[in-house]
Amino acid sequence: MSCPQAIADALSPLPSWQEGAIKTTIIDFVTDVTDPNNVNFVDPDDRIAVFDNDGTLWSEKPCYFQESFILHRQGSYANCFPEELGQETAPLTKEELIFTDTQLNYGITTDQYIQEANGFLNTANHPDFHRPYVELTFQPMVEFLQYLRDNGFQVYICSGGGIDFIRSFAEEAYGIPPQNVIGSAILSKFEIQEGNPVLVRVPLPVLPINNNAGKPVGLERYLGKRPIMAVGNSTGDLQMLQYTDDGQGQDLMMLVHHDDPNREYQYDEGAEDALQEAAQRGWSVISMKDDFIKVFAWE
């Protein structure tokens, strides 16, 4: 990065966000809760922001990327391509996805699973974008995460996706370390294999699946306190947003709206109830078309 560019970025946070109401909402909120002289000041221990992953931090079409990984593990990655997927089978729901992964990827250590997933995400090409999946993170959201950390926030992922699947790439892609990832988990058991202490995946999910009403359960189990910011994109995030919007103190609830058919995808399916409640309760709706200067880093 050139020096003038570095200075410009430092002066203007969130460079891939259009100036406008949404960017102002984010900056005003962060400014409020980090100013010790502001009545809305929040101590760093409580300055917790949670983000959904699929559809919020990266794409989720034509199917969840974890489904692509499952197809790869089954040796049928070709089925991932939309002309076949669209004609033959509907994409898996989050619950189907977790049960399928749980039944498929067991008996190996967590480290082995993570290595497999990381390798897949860095090498297999996405059927529409023809790029590795790790390149399909939303650049404005990556900046958002960094901006929050720069302001003393603890930033967590709270995803319906598999916790180990997300841990396999989240630190590299988002700067979010494994201990800040909450997701659907598989049971595991402790073993010492040839002197190495490891955890082996057992084909049973930890309940509940970390989606819909399971998200606040996961937040409480991992955090023991309510976030002050929650960002999602679908009805699977609705209860997480309701839980955050508890009427105590300053909160920010946001939905990423997929309304950009040219640069990404356009769809409301699976988000209808969340969008409706956002309108009723005044949650912020981020338009990918209007609020993102760029969607992907490589544009």
Added chain:
Amino acid sequence: MSCPQAIADALSPLPSWQEGAIKTTIIDFVTDVTDPNNVNFVDPDDRIAVFDNDGTLWSEKPCYFQESFILHRQGSYANCFPEELGQETAPLTKEELIFTDTQLNYGITTDQYIQEANGFLNTANHPDFHRPYVELTFQPMVEFLQYLRDNGFQVYICSGGGIDFIRSFAEEAYGIPPQNVIGSAILSKFEIQEGNPVLVRVPLPVLPINNNAGKPVGLERYLGKRPIMAVGNSTGDLQMLQYTDDGQGQDLMMLVHHDDPNREYQYDEGAEDALQEAAQRGWSVISMKDDFIKVFAWE
């Protein structure tokens, strides 16, 4: 605190620890992993220390303090006193304790449970020490936790005890916020009660119980990476120590040994296997009698 005392403390970390091999081991380890020029330097994201709670950070006799709370909730707190407890019933094991608490304290919100537990720990008197339970934390260990945080460690509790029980007092007693507490959990369900989003306790434990081989499972589920330091006191901590002692990089494994019948208690029961493995593998054994200048803050 007087100004000279404050300066003395700042110059000498761990003021309640006797000078000697154990204090030197702690300070040398922390100095090593925090010095960027040292080959053993560890990045702050990976600088994770985990502590057992019962018997490691506070006392666990004549029964686990969570058992005292259960007796209080059953209206039979008088049974907690050792002459009755010793003659009538053996103290509960960690597993019995968690199942009993799970069956007793359900149908209420997590917030209500935490409020009850916090009130109990701050007001009921311990049968031997005749002080509130929150005053039975080990002062040298509280200093140890703070010393680690001052050196950029992420400090977690990993306890077989109930996660909500520990969260009810850990921030006040140890400076450990709820999101850094790993423990045995109860299932919960999300509800909106009179407009308030809450979690209600369901009478089923989350498996496995976070003890023995369940501790590495909990560490992986919450952290997704191995700690570089683990401190316990009993065989319930053995697998946590084995998991930490993985032969990769610099690690520190420690056991608190209850060998001080005058200031606290003297016992090896429940710790025999851990003490034996500590001797074999060179883990550090902290003598409460010899290494602690004081055990409790109020001495």
